[in-house]
Structures are given as C-alpha cells and as structure tokens.
Amino acid sequence: MNLKRYLSSVLTLTEFELRKLRHDSSQIWLRSVQPALWLIVFGEVFSKIRAIPTGGVSYLQFMTPGVLAQSVMFVAIFYGITVVWERDLGLLNKLLSTPAPRSTIVLGKALSAGVRGIFQAIAVLILALIIRVNMSLTPLSVLGVFVIIILLGMSFSSLSMALAPVFRTRERMMGIGQAITMPLFFASNAIYPVSLMPDWLKTIAIMNPLSYAVDAMRGLLITGDLSALPIDILAITIATTVLVVLASLSFRKIIS
C-alpha cells in the first residue's frame, strides 16, 4: 500500500461522507438551533448582567468562539454512533472487506467530521453576524479558524470512534455522547474564563483540547491577541494525532 493509494482511500471516505451532507443539508440548519439558543438567549442575558470578566470585550463576543467550538464538537462526538449504526447495518463489514486499511477509514471519517464542522461553523458565524457580534473576519483569520475547526472535528470524532468498539451499541454511544459533551463544554474556557474556576476544574480545563481551540479562535476572531496561537495549535495537533491513533487501534475490534 503506497502513500498515494493510502491518501486516496482517506479522501474517498471523506468525499462520500460529504456527498451525504450535500444530499441532505437540512441537518446543518437543525444543528444550528442549539448554538442559536446559546448565543441569543444565554449570551444576551449574560451580557446584560455583566457577571463574567471578559477582558475588555462584550460577553457575546467572548462566548461566540466558545459556541462555535461547541457546535463543531457536537457534530463530531456523535460520529461513533454512526460507526456503530453502519456496523449494525452491514455497511462497515463491506467497507472493511476492501483493501483500504483500517486507519484510512478512521482518518477519512475524522476528516469529514472536520469539514462538516466548517459548514456548521459557517452557519454559526452567519448567526453571530445577524445578531451583530463584532468579529474581525479577514481572509487570514477565517482560514485560521477553519484549520482549528478541522483539527477539532477530527479529534472529537476520533475520540468517539475510539469509544465505539468499547461500548458497541447505539444506545450506549448515545449515552456516552451526552455524558461527555456537556462536561467537556463546561470544563473549558468556552463560556467563562478559566481564571474563575476552582483549581480542580482548572486542571481539567487545561487538559481539555476544546480550551485550546476556543482560545485560538478567540484570538483570531475577537481579541486579535495571537501570542498563544502556536501553543494552541500545537496542543490541538497533539490531541488530534493521539486520538486518531487510538481510534485506529481500537477500530480493529469493531466487528469481531
């Protein structure tokens, strides 16, 4: 299996995941309902009470990158359910009977979660513009945000796919998805700064890849402070790599 064939397998899997999205794009809008509630209801109210120190920007500005990251994470974290579903249907058996290596299946699906995340993010960005959140949308900042989103989508979809062969049923995976998304969201800097947290929560937030993605996007879109960007990108890249490898290893057990 040479490199060209390997990459072609990965891109093929990504391509057809995205073709499904093209056939039915309504899910992007359905999945925008929750971010909309966070921005319009939660964001507006907390802007009024000014309870959270946001460092010179409005609370809506502060939380927009957080909601962006959350919407991408929610898309990605349920990829494990899709994998279990495809196994139950028989789709996965057939996919695994092709010469495509297991890791290309994981990588292809992870990459598609990242690209899907971009479409989701565009929906949230449009929403933020409608409610007049002041953001710096330059070609470079948008490009940077898209890179972060691809890595974020890849890492959380890989986490989910790594868990799928362990928990094995759709019902359990649904439970796992719900059990980890909210804690990951709250134990991050998405809707309040880490400095407000008790020490034990700070430790979790610092280990949470979501925090780095939010920090990077906040720098790019809102504050313009890019001093932490290299560390943020490094942290997300490491998390993505580790989780993709874990998912590829775990994936061998999916059907046996």
Place this chain on the structure above:
Amino acid sequence: MTDRAVVVEGLTKIYPRVKAVDEVSFTVDEGEIFGLLGPNGAGKTTTVRMLLTLIKPTSGRMSVFGIDGLTHPEKVRQMAGYVPQDVSVDGELTGYENILMYSKLYGVPGKERGRRIKDVLGYLDLQDRADDMVSTYSGGMMRRLEIAQTLVNRPRILFLDEPSIGLDPAAQRAIWELVNRLRDEFGATIFLTTHDMNEADTLCDRIGIMDKGRLVIIGQPSQLKATVGGDVLTINSKTPDCVNKLKELGYSIVSESLGGQFDLLVSNGEALIPHLLESLKAVGVEVEAVSLKKPTLGDVFLKYTGARMEGGETWIEARRARRTFRRLTG
C-alpha cells in the same frame, strides 16, 4: 498442485463463550460455485469473514489463490468481493455513488472508472435508476447494487453471504441466474453461504454442510443425497396379494400401511416407475396411485447431524439470531 481458489486447514474461531468455528478444513477449486449450508449459528458467516480477513482466526491456516490471508490480508481483499447478508449499500447516496466509492477504494484507475461503472450498471440492469437515492430501491435492486459494487473491481472470487435471503421468489431466481452468469461469463469463483437447501441444491457445484461450528460433510449435492440411500417410491394398491407380489419381484418394502400403501426403497425412481407398473400389471396387481420422493439435502443434514434443519427462515429471524450472537460474544 492445481490452482485452488480457497484452501482452509484446521480453521478455528473461539469467542469467549462460543466456539463459532471448530477445526474446519476444505478446498474450493477455481471456477466453482461452492456453498456452505447450515442453520443460523452454524459458523458459516464467521468462516467467510475469516477468509476475507475481517476477523482473525484463533488457529488454523487459510489461503485464497495461494495468498496467505494471515500474512497478506490486503492482497486477499484486493482479489475478493464480498456481499454481506445485511444490506450493505448506503441509502444516503445514489446507486452510481455507491459504485463510484467502491471503484475508488479498490483502486480502479481513474481512466477506466467511468467505463467500468457503466458496464456493471448495464450488466445488472440498474442504469435507469443509477442517479436515484438508494433508499428508494427495492430489496432485489439493492442486492444487485451490492454485487455491482464488487464487480467494478473484477474480483477473482466472490463471497456471497445468504445471497437471496429476504427476497421474493422472482428476485431470488434472478439472483441465482446472475450467480451462474458471473461464473460463466466472468470466470469468477463463487463462495456462498445459505440456509436454504433448495438454493444449495440448484445453485452449487459442491456444498459443505456446517453444524455447530463443524464441517460435517462435503461433496456434490447429488453425491450427498445418494449417501442417504435411494428414492422412496410409494404405491397404492387394493389387490389383496400385493405385498407378496412385490417381494417376488424383488423390491424391498420399507413400510406398509393398512390402506394398501407401500413404500419401496429404489434407486433412480423416475426411470423405474414405468417398468414397475408394467411388471405389476403382468402379475395381476392393480395400482391406483404412484408417488416418488427423492432424497433432499434436508435428509442429508438429518443423517449427518442427527437434527432437522428448520427451513423457511426469514431475514428478520436471521438478524435477530445474529444480534443475540453478538451480545453473547461482545
């Protein structure tokens, strides 16, 4: 050594609570239609999945066209096509996209792709619906599309797991014809599993009967049926002396009932009937009715496993059994 399509030696798969496949050995020749026949849970699907390198055997060896599946799984997968029992086409894509995806995964060169996809769509009579979403297809069309996905790679061997399960009789017959054409026109070796004795009998050159993980017997359907004993010829006659007349003529009577019904064990029953009637008439026996029962693979199964193989299972029952099995082993 002739070119064997499949060689399996002592293949075994043990799950924590189940011995799914137990020391199975057999060979399949190139160009053959070979079938594994047995009830649900016999280990047929597990055997196929091991051959396709989807799961690792606990012990034993296997090769496909001389390539060892344990050391070169990707080479085996490149040569083989697999149509699983469950629906394996993606309903969220069009028929064309389903085939395109597999042509890419099998590494069909870009230049050839368009032509090959067009060929298989035509061959399987799907060209008119190629751009429709697969979720709108009928069961028979989905099965044909699944076969099309593998044909685009021109496999040397095709593994069909319960190819006609859940299909209506007309679609079932169409699949049987297709399987024969695939062998005759593409020269593909066909390896299928089935619990349908009729399917095994009409479609397969050779069959192996599996029960509880073991391969109990292997051979041509006609050979296997011959081992059960001959045909049973039943005649009804009210002529009082019939029993003795039959015995005088040298027939062995396996059973007789009060109403004047006699079961005779014979060989080549169809050819014997006119002869028998003539000779009975000559000795003054009047026959009211004759019927012939040929041995079936069900009789073969009964003989070698000591159990009756229940027929007429539905796809839903098979899936339920499979899910239970997964829960046990998972």
